[in-house]
Amino acid sequence: MLDTTAADPSSDAARPALLPGLDGGSHSSATLYRRLLETSPDAVLVVDGTGRILFANQQAEELFAYSVDELLGQSVEMLVPQRLRAGHAIHRAQYATAPHPRSMGSGLALFGQRRNGAEFPVEISLSPMTIEGQTLFSANIRDITERRRNESDLRRLQAQLLSAVESIQGAFALFDAADRLVVCNSAYRQIIARLLPDEVVGRGFGELIDASIASGTFDLNDTTPADLARRWSEYHANPSGSLEAKMSSGEHLRIIERRTADGGVVATMWDMTDEVGREDELRNAHALAEAASAAKTEFLASMSHELRTPLNAILGFAQLLQRDKKTPLTTRQQERVDHVLRGGEHLLRLIDDVLDLARIEAGRVLISLEPVNLGDVLTEVKDTLDPMATRTNVALEIDSIEPPARQVLADRTRLSQILMNFGSNAIKYGRSGGKARFCVERHEGIARISVIDDGMGIALEKQAVIFQPFQRAGQEAGPIEGTGIGLVITKRLAELMHGSVGFESAEGRGSCFWIELPIHRLSQVDTEAPMLNESLNESTLCGREGPRYCIVYIEDNPSNIAFMQDLLADFERVELLTAPNAEIGIELVRARRPDIVIMDINLPGMSGFEATRKLAAWPETRGVPVIALSAAAMGRDASRLAGAGFYRYLTKPVKVDELTRVLDELLAQAENPTH
Ligand code: ADP
Numbered sequence: 001m002l003d004t005t006a007a008d009p010s011s012d013a014a015r016p017a018l019l020p021g022l023d024g025g026s027h028s029s030a031t032l033y034r035r036l037l038e039t040s041p042d043a044v045l046v047v048d049g050t051g052r053i054l055f056a057n058q059q060a061e062e063l064f065a066y067s068v069d070e071l072l073g074q075s076v077e078m079l080v081p082q083r084l085r086a087g088h089a090i091h092r093a094q095y096a097t098a099p100h101p102r103s104m105g106s107g108l109a110l111f112g113q114r115r116n117g118a119e120f121p122v123e124i125s126l127s128p129m130t131i132e133g134q135t136l137f138s139a140n141i142r143d144i145t146e147r148r149r150n151e152s153d154l155r156r157l158q159a160q161l162l163s164a165v166e167s168i169q170g171a172f173a174l175f176d177a178a179d180r181l182v183v184c185n186s187a188y189r190q191i192i193a194r195l196l197p198d199e200v201v202g203r204g205f206g207e208l209i210d211a212s213i214a215s216g217t218f219d220l221n222d223t224t225p226a227d228l229a230r231r232w233s234e235y236h237a238n239p240s241g242s243l244e245a246k247m248s249s250g251e252h253l254r255i256i257e258r259r260t261a262d263g264g265v266v267a268t269m270w271d272m273t274d275e276v277g278r279e280d281e282l283r284n285a286h287a288l289a290e291a292a293s294a295a296k297t298e299f300l301a302s303m304s305h306e307l308r309t310p311l312n313a314i315l316g317f318a319q320l321l322q323r324d325k326k327t328p329l330t331t332r333q334q335e336r337v338d339h340v341l342r343g344g345e346h347l348l349r350l351i352d353d354v355l356d357l358a359r360i361e362a363g364r365v366l367i368s369l370e371p372v373n374l375g376d377v378l379t380e381v382k383d384t385l386d387p388m389a390t391r392t393n394v395a396l397e398i399d400s401i402e403p404p405a406r407q408v409l410a411d412r413t414r415l416s417q418i419l420m421n422f423g424s425n426a427i428k429y430g431r432s433g434g435k436a437r438f439c440v441e442r443h444e445g446i447a448r449i450s451v452i453d454d455g456m457g458i459a460l461e462k463q464a465v466i467f468q469p470f471q472r473a474g475q476e477a478g479p480i481e482g483t484g485i486g487l488v489i490t491k492r493l494a495e496l497m498h499g500s501v502g503f504e505s506a507e508g509r510g511s512c513f514w515i516e517l518p519i520h521r522l523s524q525v526d527t528e529a530p531m532l533n534e535s536l537n538e539s540t541l542c543g544r545e546g547p548r549y550c551i552v553y554i555e556d557n558p559s560n561i562a563f564m565q566d567l568l569a570d571f572e573r574v575e576l577l578t579a580p581n582a583e584i585g586i587e588l589v590r591a592r593r594p595d596i597v598i599m600d601i602n603l604p605g606m607s608g609f610e611a612t613r614k615l616a617a618w619p620e621t622r623g624v625p626v627i628a629l630s631a632a633a634m635g636r637d638a639s640r641l642a643g644a645g646f647y648r649y650l651t652k653p654v655k656v657d658e659l660t661r662v663l664d665e666l667l668a669q670a671e672n673p674t675h
Contacts, residue, residue: 017046017055018072042140049096049135051076051089063143065115076139081113099128099135104142112141120145170270177263179205191217191253191269205236205265219246236265244272252276293362300358305602307351309557312652315344316563319656325570346481353485357469360492367411367496371520374406374449378438381419385427394430394453396423399439405447406440407520414493415517418501421486422451422513428480429511430455447519454510463505467491490515546573549667550594553578554585554611555629556603560652564598567656574663582611589621596666599646601630609644616645625666629654 017034034055037044043060047053056071064071064079071078076092077085104125112122125140162183165172171188175181181201184192192208193200195215200208209232212218213225220228228245232255235243239257246252254272257265318340321329329337359365378398389396408415419438426436436453458466462473472484487501494501494515505511551574553564561578568576577592579585582603589597597615601608608628615621625647648662 016068016072018052037138040140042142045071045076045079045139045141047076047137047139049137051092054136060141063114063141064112079112081111081119084111095126096135096137099126099137101128102126104140112143121148168268170268173267174260175205175265175267179265181205181208182264188267188269191247206233209233216248219248219250221246236267239265296358296362300355304351304355308348308652309560311344311348311351312557312560312654313563315341315348316560316654316656317566318344320563320566323570323656342481350483350485353483353489357485357489357492360489360496365414365493365496367414367493369409369411369497371407372410372412372415374401374408374440374447377412377416377419378440378449381416381423382438384420385423388424389427389436392427392430393432394427394455395435396427397435397437399437401440402442405442405519408447408449408517409520410497410499410517411493414497415515418490418493418515419449419451421490422515425486425513426451426453426455426511428482429453429457429475431510434510442519445519446516448514448516450512450514452510452512457507457509457511458503458505459507463503466503467501548573548575549596550575550577550592551596551598551663552585552589552592552594553598554582554603554608555598555600556580557600560600563654567654567659582606582608586611586614586621589615589624590618593620594624596663597624597626599626599628601628612644612646627659627662627666 037046037055038057040057040059043063044055044057045053045060046055053071053074053076056066056068060071061068066079077089080088102125104123110122110124111119113119121144123142123144127138127140129136129138165183165185168185168187171185171191173181173184173188173192181203183201189200192212193203194212194217196203196208196211206229209229213220213229218228223231232243232245235255236257239259243255243257244252245255251271251273252275254270255267256270257267260266318337321337322334322341356365378401382396382398385396423436423438430436430453434454436451436455439450439452441448441450458473462471465471466473467487469488470484472482475482476484491501494517497517499515499517501513501515503511503513551568553561553576555561555564555578561580564578565576568574577588577594579588582599583606585597585599586606599608599612603611608630612626612628615624615626626645628644628646628649629652630649647666650658650662
């Protein structure tokens with residue numbers, strides 16, 4: 001606490017002073033002056049020409065921690081730090097010789113000293129005054145410790161900010177709302193203002209980019225300076241995304257600018273040379289991979305054609321040999337032909353499987369998900385597999401299916417392919433006298449269709465690899481035929497249908513393979529399986545009596561033509577005309593109006609598609625049904641075939657029964673036009 005003499009400043013009588021006319025009690029103008037000094041927010045001292053303190057206000061007492069009594073009559077130097085006192089006395093004496101008012105903030109670094117010796121920075125204003133003929137000096141003293149601290153905090157903050165900005169790896173700049181540069185790092189300066197002689201802070205954005213473009217910083221190969229400046233200014237005015245620029249030195253710059261809340265712009269520039277290089281490499285690698293994949297698929301498609309054409313001849317003629325009634329085969333020959341057929345069929349399966357897998361891997365398989373009735377599909381699969389099961393003495397069964405699990409969302413053909421693979425494996429790797437059964441369980445919205453056998457099972461150590469291509473889990477050298485691709489295809493197809501596959505197996509005890517698929521929710525009512533036509537055991541074309549028919553076969557491969565001629569030779573009422581290409585073929589059709597056209601797709605010159613389109617366009621040939629017969633079974637062709645207006649699409653090698661069934665069906669319609 002200060003001396004108690006420091007009383008209420010509003011009381012005129014309170015404060016002692018050595019000042020003439022400033023003593024308490026007087027009502028002169030000096031009294032008013034004293035009151036003024038007293039109410040000043042600053043500490044005020046009045047000293048005479050020798051530096052003797054004549055008056056000190058209450059703020060002065062508080063600031064220097066002396067009572068007014070201790071101050072009065074003392075030299076003002078007592079309030080100056082020891083080290084500065086001598087200098088201060090000289091300055092004061094000089095000032096007294098030519099006194100003039102001096103305001104605060106004169107730029108001098110001044111210090112005061114408290115009673116306890118503590119120094120503090122001050123600002124002082126001086127005003128000379130004359131009281132009763134004597135020149136006195138009034139000093140207003142302000143403690144600026146707080147301000148100095150704030151200033152130094154600010155300086156430290158600025159230094160931190162600048163060092164942070166400097167340490168940014170890219171170039172950084174901040175523009176104010178008037179588009180003047182406020183701060184930037186040296187990377188920015190290097191790019192934008194390399195050749196500008198003076199300080200860049202304070203310069204306008206437009207001026208900076210013009211200077212930088214003019215100094216040849218940027219590669220202007222595909223643009224003009226004006227165009228680059230325009231694009232950059234437009235981006236700067238409304239920044240979003242990024243702007244790319246190439247520098248003359250070869251680097252690739254990515255410029256990213258964003259508006260600040262106060263209307264300014266933060267600009268950054270990043271060297272993206274490596275990334276752009278990597279992106280280019282990636283793009284090239286991707287394009288190469290795509291091209292390689294397309295080439296592989298093309299290769300497989302043409303290979304398939306090349307392999308299927310001779311296979312067509314092998315399998316076709318072998319079948320004809322078997323069925324030849326005029327010169328029946330001996331038992332030994334029959335056995336040998338059986339070998340040829342089995343080998344050919346295995347090869348065909350292998351080609352089909354490899355192609356199927358390649359198509360799936362290339363993403364070329366189209367899956368169409370629709371509600372599928374499990375009862376129907378399982379019955380079809382069982383019917384197809386029954387002969388095989390009978391041959392190997394395995395009993396094939398379907399457990400009854402709970403109604404809510406009857407319909408799943410799946411691609412019907414592909415689901416049946418998967419079940420066929422599981423089923424045929426259950427038979428192949430089953431036990432003679434054993435059983436294989438299909439069963440359906442439901443779990444929440446999922447149906448699990450399992451194929452359970454009591455066959456040889458799979459050894460534990462082989463189980464991890466069976467969903468990988470060509471892995472036959474120890475069956476490689478065994479007598480059971482297989483390709484080791486079926487399960488891989490199965491897994492991929494199930495995934496394409498948003499389903500999954502799995503299995504459990506115990507060696508010597510049997511296996512259970514399953515596929516899980518989403519149940520079709522709206523399928524509460526089970527639709528009845530459609531009535532299957534009675535299978536045609538004997539073709540209606542057999543026998544001499546009845547109407548006569550004409551078939552045109554458009555095919556360029558002589559062995560295929562020979563095969564068809566042999567096949568139809570048994571049907572005496574059918575006349576077969578052949579054409580080696582589409583151009584001749586369609587003219588032949590036009591001239592002869594046959595009952596059926598059998599069309600190869602891959603023909604020299606005009607394709608089978610084109611020829612079929614032409615036939616459909618001519619009024620006289622429009623009604624003639626066309627059966628497509630092609631070795632090309634790749635996805636692209638398959639989808640084109642679907643929309644090409646064929647009555648049916650059959651793949652080579654020709655399955656004799658399938659072809660005769662289609663011919664029978666068509667010719668029956670020809671006999672009965674109202675059908
Ligand atoms: P494969 O053409 O060899 O039958 P898959 O891909 O269909 O090819 O099956 C791969 C392997 O998994 C088979 O070679 C066989 O070793 C094993 N496997 C598949 N299903 C069964 C099963 N039901 N019982 C025992 N082993 C099986």
